[in-house]
Amino acid sequence: MSEPTSPEKIFPVSWDQFHRDARALAWRISGDGPFEAIVCITRGGLVPAAVVSRELGIRLIETICIASRHNYRDQGELMILKQVAKDVVDKAGGKGAGVLVVDDLVDTGKTASVVRDILPDAHFATVYAKPKGRPLVDTFITEVSQDTWIYFPWDMGLAFQPPIAKGPVG
Ligand SMILES: O=P(O)(O)OC[C@H]1O[C@H](OP(=O)(O)OP(=O)(O)O)[C@H](O)[C@@H]1O
Numbered sequence: 001m002s003e004p005t006s007p008e009k010i011f012p013v014s015w016d017q018f019h020r021d022a023r024a025l026a027w028r029i030s031g032d033g034p035f036e037a038i039v040c041i042t043r044g045g046l047v048p049a050a051v052v053s054r055e056l057g058i059r060l061i062e063t064i065c066i067a068s069r070h071n072y073r074d075q076g077e078l079m080i081l082k083q084v085a086k087d088v089v090d091k092a093g094g095k096g097a098g099v100l101v102v103d104d105l106v107d108t109g110k111t112a113s114v115v116r117d118i119l120p121d122a123h124f125a126t127v128y129a130k131p132k133g134r135p136l137v138d139t140f141i142t143e144v145s146q147d148t149w150i151y152f153p154w155d156m157g158l159a160f161q162p163p164i165a166k167g168p169v170g
């Protein structure tokens with residue numbers, strides 16, 4: 001079932017800001033390791049996972065491929081397109097101890113709870129968090145309100161801005 005999602009506020013994030021926030025995430029979790037592997041939740045987790053793996057020197061990177069928003073913002077059925085490889089799940093007792101799970105954000109928490117079921121002892125880190133999903137993450141950098149939509153740099157491009165004096169367009 002899709003949920004009605006029409007956030008009132010927007011939070012646009014530039015590449016520069018995202019890099020700084022992802023690096024801050026690496027700093028914050030640097031004392032929580034050591035981590036043997038990163039499990040990155042694609043696609044949004046790919047970029048922060050690259051930054052965190054570089055900062056913390058973690059070279060074993062696995063993915064779990066999950067899609068839930070098939071029509072842009074509206075959340076639909078959550079589909080696991082690719083599972084975590086067995087050798088990574090089997091590390092440190094089979095519950096994810098020593099594994100760092102990385103995603104761009106936690107919103108309703110549905111994606112995070114599915115991954116937690118697979119890796120209950122993993123450390124779960126996201127760059128951004130909304131209140132509903134926040135209890136499911138161990139570490140995040142910035143919290144935004146539930147009615148805020150985060151625009152990631154890979155979803156945006158440069159666009160002409162009409163002068164303020166021209167008034168609102170449309
Ligand atoms: O907490 P939730 O409400 O589950 O939402 C958070 C998830 O939604 C987005 O992924 P999406 O399924 O849209 O796929 P994408 O990463 O490929 O953009 C985002 O990257 C998170 O993984």
Ligand SMILES: [Mg+2]
Pocket residue numbers: 041042043044045066103
């Ligand atoms: Mg995602």
